[in-house]
Amino acid sequence: MNKKTSKRPAQGRFKLWFMTAALLMTVSLAADARGIAASGSFFSFGLQDQLLSSCTPQHKRADFNGDCKTDVSVFIQNNPGFWSYYTSPSPNTNRVSFQFGQSGDIATPGDYNGDGTTDAAVFRPGVGTWYIATNTVGGFYGVSFGQSGDIPVARDYDGDGTTDFAVFRPSNGYWYILNSSNSSVSYVQFGQSGDRVVPDDYDNDGKANIAVFRPSNTTWYIRRPDGSFDSISFGLTSDWPVQADYDGDSKSDVAVFRPSTGYWYVRRPDGTLYGGPHGQSGDRPVPGDYDGDGKADFAVQRPDGGTWYILNSSTGIVTTFSPVDLGFPIPGGYLTPLY
Ligand SMILES: [Ca+2]
Ligand SMILES: [Ca+2]
Ligand SMILES: [Ca+2]
Ligand SMILES: [Ca+2]
Secondary structure, eight states, X not given: OOEEEESSOSXXXXXXXXXXXXXXXXXXXXXXXXXXXXXXXXXXXXXXXXXXXXXXXXXXXXXXXXXXXXXXEEEEOSSSOEEEEESSSSGGGSEEEEEOOOTTOEEOXXXXXXXXXXXXXXXXXXXXXXXXXXXXXXXXXXXXXXOTTOEEOOBOSSSSXXXXXXXXXXXXXXXXXXXXXXXXXXXXXXXXXXXXXXXXXXXXXXXXXXXXXXXTTTEEEEEOTTSOEEEEEOSOTTOEEOOBXXXXXXXXXXXXXXXXXXXXXXXXXXXXXXXXXXXXXXXXXXXXXXXXXXXOBEEEEETTTTEEEEEOTTTOOEXXXXXXXXXXXXXXXXXXXXX
């Protein structure tokens, strides 16, 4: 496994452009950006630009209002698509919803401008294009990075506090990262086809580690900054990786959700494990820090009715939300795409 860094795009196709919905009306790129344009009406407005908090990026999954609490949020994959999030545990009265994305897009939430709040973003896999919302009233920009067949793995790899566009290419096992700090492209071979991508900050150096879970041998491979890597045997072939910081030490923890039973298993640093039942077969795991205590909470979205079950780490109490929006759960956009 080797690493190369270059000022030049790895694949020679990288471009940036910026436009607003107003511009889009007069630009012929409308077809490519279909589903992004703000041609429809909005359900509501009022994104609250709250002051930034001191929580670390691991704890800011799907935190659209910047209060250091993960927000119940969904991507409704229609044409056009909609994003909706809820800023407090009274979900249907604290709802923000706006048009963004389209059917077939992959939700890639992240903080792409480094302001401490999560931005709506999608990767359009057929064309290798990313779209990032700049507000809830139709503003966005697009970035071409990657190609058809790539898996988006957006994280902050260079540690500047801003999410980096990045893809994993199963066909050659390479990771391609567009570093937000200097716009250089890093590419690293790590993993192979069939691996599940599990990037996160496992060592608390402020930079996401490149990492994969290999179902065939149930081993996690976590790349260290010096290019060496840790191998950790954990989980079953059929388990879903749910890496997050469950114990609050600011290091992401190796963890799995067992879809057949609804059990969660988290690996402690000493190699022992803990966990328990939360959810049931068919549920989608959506870990995040919903109560804002610095520890990720076990949480699931039940696809049938769209109900969320959140086991608050601060109290041990399960909170149940039934938002009016049914769709892909945004906190799941930080995990390997399995549902
Ligand atoms: Ca929040
Ligand atoms: Ca970055
Ligand atoms: Ca941890
Ligand atoms: Ca928590």
